[in-house]
Amino acid sequence: MSKKYAIGVDYGTQSGRAVLVDLSNGHEVADHVTPYPHGVIDEKLPVSGIPLGHDWALQHPDDYLEVLRRSVPAVLQQSGVAAEDVIGLGIDFTACTMLPVDADGTPLCFKPEWKDNPHGWVKLWKHHAAQDEADRLNAIAAERGEKFLPRYGGKISSEWMIAKVWQILNEAPEVYDATDRFTEATDWVISQLTGEFVRNSCTAGYKSIWHKQEGYPSKEFFKALDPRLENLTETKLRGDIKPLGTKAGEITPEMAALTGLKAGTAVAVGNVDAHAAVPAVGVVDEGKLVMAMGTSICHMLLGTEEVEVEGMCGVVEDGIIPGYKGYEAGQSAVGDIFEWFVEEAVPAYVKEAAEKEGVGVHQWLTERASQYKPGQSGLVALDWWNGNRSVLVDTNLTGVVVGYTLLTKPEEMYRALLEATAYGTRTIIDAFHNNGVPVHEVYACGGLPQRNRLLMQIYADVTNREIKIADSKQTPAVGAAMFGAVAAGSAKGGYDSVVDAAKAMARVREETFKPIPENVAIYERLYQEYRQLHDYFGRGANDVMKRLKALKDEVSH
Ligand SMILES: Nc1ncnc2c1ncn2[C@@H]1O[C@H](COP(=O)(O)OP(=O)(O)O)[C@@H](O)[C@H]1O
Ligand SMILES: O=C(CO)[C@@H](O)[C@@H](O)COP(=O)(O)O
Known part of the structure; x- marks a missing residue:
């Protein structure tokens, strides 16, 4: 069999990048970045110039397609790899980055009747204007003694799906009514690549309060929030939820023409940036905290028990690596x-x-x-x-x-400011370590460890832990490519599990940052x-x- 490759596409806050990866050793053969033409939309809507409120942060869904149009052909061309040797594609995304779509999967903001309504657009993860909804949601959930709250560190964030959906309902009920589904952007891009809509267990679990055994919160809970939300999960949040490591579908002929990939290439279910990075640094078991350090930091950790930790973003079974409870915490700005x-x-x-x-x-x-x-x-x-x-x-x-x-x-x-962010990370590490999810090793990936050695030394000193650094500039994209290889499977030259893929492909640098006493x-x-x-x-x-x-x-x- 000729050498096989997979492509990982990492959708960050300001740009998307494709990386073409050699499946035998994880080597990044080619990469290409497409800055989002519309960037982060936080002051006014494109074209109409309609002003946005405080704490708003939107994106343009076509920017995500632009990454596929530009970066995927670019890595094929740069590498000279034949499309038939690219056996799988995976993506990872910021989250909860969500959008309303109609019954055809068309984003409402693409439609003339909704393009001038800010609620028809993508709400980026750092859209923080749904804090009132989040506060009310948390108060009602606490009052009702909802079992899900401890799994999310005691509070649901305004960055997540339900608060954002509720904000749309409150401020633009007409947009809510016109929405067929609310979807994570990661699932929407996968639906564009494959022609099929599936949700992934990672964003469903961390961002939409879904649980592998218990499903979504009850209708009674949603009714207590607002009677109009009673049937939300079986209507606008409906859809199969597939675990990470499974195949969502295959590249359609239209997408093959757009990207240069072969129609029928396996596509993994959507994933989240920080979560995809974990196997890419070789972390597939407990005790090892992975920091995805860029615009923000996500702290990822595996455990075998579902333990309550103050303020964590969530614990989700199979949410990072199948077979483990995946823990996530984070800092919204670094x-x-x-x-x-x-x-x-x-x-x-x-x-x-x-x-x-x-x-x-x-x-x-x-x-x-x-x-x-x-x-x-x-x-x-x-x-x-x-x-x-x-x-x-x-x-x-x-x-x-x-x-x-x-x-x-x-x-x-x-x-x-560098030090302040390290103290924020130390607070998170202590919260896990002292509450039954031990942190023995720390790994860092993302843009910041590549760019700032002082920052990394400060983190080692403040946390009093040695820090290992990913040997890749595009760690989440490499992780996404691993999931693409798993979607293809070993019969096609890929892998049967992400653990197998990590064994062959994950890399960290030899040099580490050690605390100075x-x-x-x-x-x-x-x-x-x-x-x-x-x-x-x-x-x-x-x-x-x-x-x-x-x-x-x-x-x-
Ligand atoms: N030398 C540097 N030291 C510290 N931060 C930097 C440096 N250069 C860029 N940054 C910050 O890195 C962030 C981008 O990180 P990156 O990982 O590339 O992006 P993203 O999180 O969107 O994937 C920006 O917020 C920028 O301020
Ligand atoms: O919140 C999550 C993941 O859960 C991130 O997508 C979000 O912090 C954005 O990450 P970046 O800083 O853009 O890498």
Whole structure:
């Protein structure tokens, strides 16, 4: 049999990328990135210019097809690999990134009658305007003693499916009525590739409150939210839910013409970016936490028991690797905070100096921040620029920096932000480790470990754990390709399980980041300061952030 390959397509927040992977060793033969032409839509709708409210974040579904149109042919061409040797395709996506579609699977925003209604568009994972719905959902679920709540760390996030659907119903009932199904974007793209609509167990489990044994929450629960939602799960959330590692279908002739792949190529069920990354770093059993570090961080961990951990995003059976309970937690902004600083808060002299030296502003700041010892800036920050996903599950929390003086330098502020995100990760690791889901090893993948060594050293020091780094720039895409190979199966030159695929294809670098004892000692003290601020601002002692946000909304309308 000739050498076989699979393609993984990773749909990130700002771009999508295809990677063509050699199935014998996981080697990335070719990759290609397509920036989304419409990016993140958070101020106004394209064309009509209709303004969006605070905390909105939308996307354009055609941007996802554009990635298939551009990046898949590009990797075939770059690699010179024949389409018949590409036996499988898998995708991974941000989540919960959801959209309303009609009975033909057409996104409502593609239709003239809905294109000017913001609720007809894709709601990106970081659309945070459904917090009121999430708060009400959590209060009602707690009051009713719903069994599902502990599986989601005690709170359902406003980033997830039910809060977003309910927001649509409340603010645009006409869009709700016109929707045949609400779908995760990952499932929608798979339906476009295969002509068949299937949901995947990963997003259903983590984002739509679905359980392998118990299914969705009861009709009574949905009725208690809103009588109009009573039949939601059997109507607009209907559809077969297939486990990860199964085949969704095959590339249609139309998609073959669009992508250059062979019609009939196996396509895996949809997956989530962070979850797909786990087997790609070789993690297929317990005790090993994987951080997918980019715009945000997702923390992924496997266990054998269903244990309650405060503020985790969820525990889902087979949600990451078949046979294990998959745990997820996360931070809603990490790289996004650094980007905010670079874009919005650095003085002109920094930008000029970086330009003069021919380096990026991140690199300029990082080089200078590296010259400081832990504690030397006198700063400590809370990493809540985009709310707090874990462990507080509250998108209404905002950022804080303590310790500014007239002498504070931009590089010190930048370092304080890097450190703040590490403290956020430490809080999550402690929550798992101290509550029966041990964390013995830490792995990192995603854009940040490739770009910022200081950041990774700070994470090793703050968590007091050695960190192994993925030997791939596109780890989720490699994981998605592994699932594509499993969808094809060993008879076609792929694999029969993702564990087999990981054995042959997963790679981490030899070099690791090890904690430096003197840094660990200082960071332990700083972390205690962080925790005091965290609990003070985050657990109700002082709700100033929420009052300011409410005032901002009041005076803005
Ligand atoms: N040198 C750097 N140090 C720290 N963060 C960086 C650096 N360069 C880029 N970033 C951040 O990386 C993030 C993008 O990460 P990436 O993994 O590529 O994207 P995504 O999470 O969308 O897949 C951006 O938020 C950007 O601010
Ligand atoms: O929330 C999840 C996965 O559950 C992510 O898709 C979301 O944080 C976005 O990830 P990125 O930071 O764009 O890699």
